[in-house]
Every structure is written in structure tokens, then in C-alpha cells.
Amino acid sequence: MKTAARPRTTGTTPLRSASFRRFVLANLISATGTAMAPLALAYAVIGEGGGAGSLGLVLTTNTVPTVAFLLAGGVLADRMSRSRILVAGNVVAAAAQGALAVVVLSGAASTLSIAACGFLSGVAMAFTVPAGQGVVNQLVAAEHLQQANALVRLPSNAVRVLGPVVGGIVVALCGPGWALAWDALTFLIAALLLHGLRLEKPVTVHSALSDLRAGWAGFRSRTWLWTYTVAGMIVVAAWLAGFQLLGPLLAAELYSGAGSWGLVQGAFALGLLAGALVCLWWKPYRLLVVAVSTASLLFLPLTAMGLGLPLPAVLVAALLAGIGLDVAIVAWTTAFQLHIPEQELGRAGSFNSVGERLAIPLGYLLAALAAGTWSDRDVLLVCAGVIVATTMVNLCVRDVYRVNRAVRQPG
Structure with missing residues (x-):
């Protein structure tokens, strides 16, 4: 399988590339729009008379697809133009959020209709996430990858x-x-901007199933990749259980409630x-x-609370x-882009993303079970300990130390 040659950006910043600026x-x-959507979704469910159960159902129908x-999204990202996948995914997401906005504004929203729109958004995300992981590689030269990754995240943060x-x-x-209507509009505008990228698609010579098998073989053969994915799943589960689930409860118990929790999130x-x-x-x-070590700082607020x-x-x-x-x-993103061949980025990224997303229900389930035995504060400390212990184990993997910026995309 072949891909188009990497563009050679000039100057000291990837922002000199018009295509990269368009992507950012x-x-x-x-x-x-995405920053407003969770709050709007929660109040849309509340507005139609739903409670925690209804909101949980809506969030689940968004995560499961x-x-x-x-x-499948990872295989497609390595077989089609990634820019076309992103355009299509954003259009589908715009349609889903637009439909949701219409039913909410018309007063016809129900848990079922909101969940159906969430399901469609979840499907779109399954294809845009793997495609998006390989776009920066096609837009900037290798020496600019870390700077480009930081610039992509800077405005979003x-x-x-x-x-x-x-x-x-x-x-x-x-x-x-x-x-929700604004969220839909932002997806549509993003689709129009991404349409201008027109990234070339890979030349494929195998079936989709063969590509999936090859992707799994490549993922499994890279010890640093699968161990980081497993460790990441544990760390994310502990973080979500401690910070997202129990954090607001501790804020209400120890501090001033919603106001103090808003400060912590800020x-x-x-x-x-x-x-x-x-x-x-x-x-x-x-x-x-660096990626493994700095992620371990997530234990700090859990320990403090x-x-x-x-x-x-x-x-x-x-x-x-x-x-x-x-x-x-x-x-991590820079290491991933440098050490995974460009034609495998979609599949390798999808296997990694599956692990991260499986951590969401896992973390919430474990926290709910532990809360029945320990106090919330004890569970937070256990979650902090899990993060530190997982980090130490991952740092014992020898392959972790050979993934540096000097080696680029070995086969």
C-alpha cells in the first residue's frame, strides 16, 4: 500500500501551511459547539422530564456505537481519503445535532428521539476519530509534528x-x-473547511478484512503500543471514576458544592x-x-480531595x-505519528481508541461497586494509587524508552 509523499513545509512553524491552518x-x-453540547444535552433530557436514568441511556447510546x-473506522481511514471521511463524518454529526435541535425546539423531544440522534453522532465519531489521527502527518513535515499537534490542541483547550x-x-x-443548533452549525462549517483539504487516498491492494488483520498484527507486535493502551485504559478508568463521578460529590461534601467544583474544572x-x-x-x-510520566499527574487532584x-x-x-x-x-500523539507507518495510522489509532473508550463504563462501574464498600474519599485515594502504580509498571517496559523523536516510522 502506498501513500502520497508527505508535504514539505517551509519555515519554522506549520502555520505557514494553508492546509494546516484550515484544519486548525x-x-x-x-x-x-462541542464545548456547549454536554450541558445542552443534559438540559434537553431534563426538559422533557427525564432524570439520571434517561441521561445515562442517552450517553450510553452515544458511546456504544x-x-x-x-x-471499521480505522480500516476505512487507511483505505480512503481521510479528508473525505472527516467531511462525511462532520456532515452526519451536523445532521444528527440539527435533528436533535429541531425536536427540542419544537417541544417534541423524548428520551428515545434524543438517544437516536446520539446514536447517529456516535457512529460519525467512530469514523472521524481514526481519520483525524492521520491528517496532521499528511499536512506537515516530521520535524514540525509536535508543534503542529500542540497548535491543534491550543485553540480547542x-x-x-x-x-x-x-x-x-x-x-x-x-x-x-x-x-444544540449552534453545535450542528459548527459541524457543518467544519465540513466545508475540511472539504478544501483534498488529501490523497492510499493505494490499497488487500481486502478490508485483510487490512484489519494486518492492523491487529502490527498493533500486537509493538509492545510499547499495546502496553501503553492497556495502561491508558486503567489510568483513564481510575481518573473518570475519581474525578468525573466522585469529584462533584466530594465538592458538595467538603467545599461549597457546584461553585467550588466549577473552579476545580476551570x-x-x-x-x-x-x-x-x-x-x-x-x-x-x-x-x-514523557507521555507516561506526565499523565501520572492526574493522581494529584484525586489525592488532594x-x-x-x-x-x-x-x-x-x-x-x-x-x-x-x-x-x-x-x-503521545507525536510519538505515535513518528513510529507508526502512515498507512497504518488509522487502524493502530482505532485499536488504541477502543481501549480508551472501554475505560469509560469500566471506571464508572468500578467506582459504583467500590462506593458501596468504602467512603468516597477512600475510593479517590485508591484511584490515585492505581494511577501511580500503573504508571510505574508501564515505565518498566523497555520498549517505552526506545520510542523517541530520533526514529521515524519503522516498518
Whole structure:
């Protein structure tokens, strides 16, 4: 299988490339809608009379198709033009969110109709995620990959700081339907921008099933890749169980409730933004070691809340965790792009993404089971310990130390 030659950007920044600027702008516009969508979705469910069970059903119907179709999306990303897949996926997502906005604004929304739209959005995500992981490789030269990855995340992280606040204002003043309508519009605008990329498709010589088997063989043969995926699944599960599920409960118990929890989330989002800025100038040699190590900083806010430390200490811990996570994401993405052949990026990325998404129900389930035995604070400390222990085990894998920026895409 062959791919088009990598474009050779000139200058010291990938922003000199018009195609890369188009890709960043599409991501930024889409992020403004995505940041508002969770809040709007929750209030759309509440508005039609649903409770926690209904919201759980809606979120599940969005997650399940993503996991179910991710591997198919990975195979397709290595067989078709990735820009065309992104365009199609954004159009489908726009249609799903647009339909949801219409039923909410018309007052005809039900749990079933909201879940159906969420299912369609989940299918679209299953194909856009693997395709998106290989786009930067086709837009910028190898020496600019880390900077490009940081630049892609920088505006999106900035939106994460302000998006929920703006979304709350829009939902409060206009209702959730209009926030969902904006989300649909941003997907459509992103599709129009991505249409201009026109990336060449790979030349395929095998069947889709053969490509899937080859992708699994490649994933399994790279010890650093599958061990990082397994470790990442455990870390993400512990983080979601501790921070997302039990964090708000501890904020209500130990601090001032929703207001203090909003500050903690804001500190974490600011940390993500700062982490992207760090990656614009810091270029570590051992990329995977850095990715594994800095992700472990997620244990900090869990420990701070588990020990009942004052709110300022929790805010500092959340800020550091955000910095560490974004540095880890950029370092990991750069290592992944450098050490996986371009024609395998979609499939390898889909296997990695399946692990991450399986961590979502796993983390929530384990936290619910543990909460019946231990106190919430004890569960937080256990989750923090799991993150640290998993990191230490992953750092014992010798392959982790050979994944650096000096080696590019071995077969």
C-alpha cells in the first residue's frame, strides 16, 4: 500500500501551511459547539422530564456505537481519503445535532428521539476519530509534528475554558435547543473547511478484512503500543471514576458544592491550555517516557480531595494535572505519528481508541461497586494509587524508552 509523499513545509512553524491552518480552524469552530453540547444535552433530557436514568441511556447510546464501529473506522481511514471521511463524518454529526435541535425546539423531544440522534453522532465519531489521527502527518513535515499537534490542541483547550460558561448562558437565556443548533452549525462549517483539504487516498491492494488483520498484527507486535493502551485504559478508568463521578460529590461534601467544583474544572481546563503552550517550546527526546510520566499527574487532584485538603490546594493540583495531561497527549500523539507507518495510522489509532473508550463504563462501574464498600474519599485515594502504580509498571517496559523523536516510522 502506498501513500502520497508527505508535504514539505517551509519555515519554522506549520502555520505557514494553508492546509494546516484550515484544519486548525475547522477544529476550533467545531470545538465551540462541542464545548456547549454536554450541558445542552443534559438540559434537553431534563426538559422533557427525564432524570439520571434517561441521561445515562442517552450517553450510553452515544458511546456504544463509537466503540462498535471504531475498528471499521480505522480500516476505512487507511483505505480512503481521510479528508473525505472527516467531511462525511462532520456532515452526519451536523445532521444528527440539527435533528436533535429541531425536536427540542419544537417541544417534541423524548428520551428515545434524543438517544437516536446520539446514536447517529456516535457512529460519525467512530469514523472521524481514526481519520483525524492521520491528517496532521499528511499536512506537515516530521520535524514540525509536535508543534503542529500542540497548535491543534491550543485553540480547542482555550474553548474548553470558556465554552461551558457560554453554553450555560445560552441554555439559560435561549434554551438547550439553540445551543444544540449552534453545535450542528459548527459541524457543518467544519465540513466545508475540511472539504478544501483534498488529501490523497492510499493505494490499497488487500481486502478490508485483510487490512484489519494486518492492523491487529502490527498493533500486537509493538509492545510499547499495546502496553501503553492497556495502561491508558486503567489510568483513564481510575481518573473518570475519581474525578468525573466522585469529584462533584466530594465538592458538595467538603467545599461549597457546584461553585467550588466549577473552579476545580476551570483550573483543570486552564492546565490543559498551559500544557499546550509548554509543548510549543519543550521538545523532549524520549517522547513516550514523557507521555507516561506526565499523565501520572492526574493522581494529584484525586489525592488532594481524598485527603480533604483546602480548596486552593485542590485547584493547584487540578492545574498541574491539566498541564501534565496535555503534555502527555501531545507527546503521545507525536510519538505515535513518528513510529507508526502512515498507512497504518488509522487502524493502530482505532485499536488504541477502543481501549480508551472501554475505560469509560469500566471506571464508572468500578467506582459504583467500590462506593458501596468504602467512603468516597477512600475510593479517590485508591484511584490515585492505581494511577501511580500503573504508571510505574508501564515505565518498566523497555520498549517505552526506545520510542523517541530520533526514529521515524519503522516498518
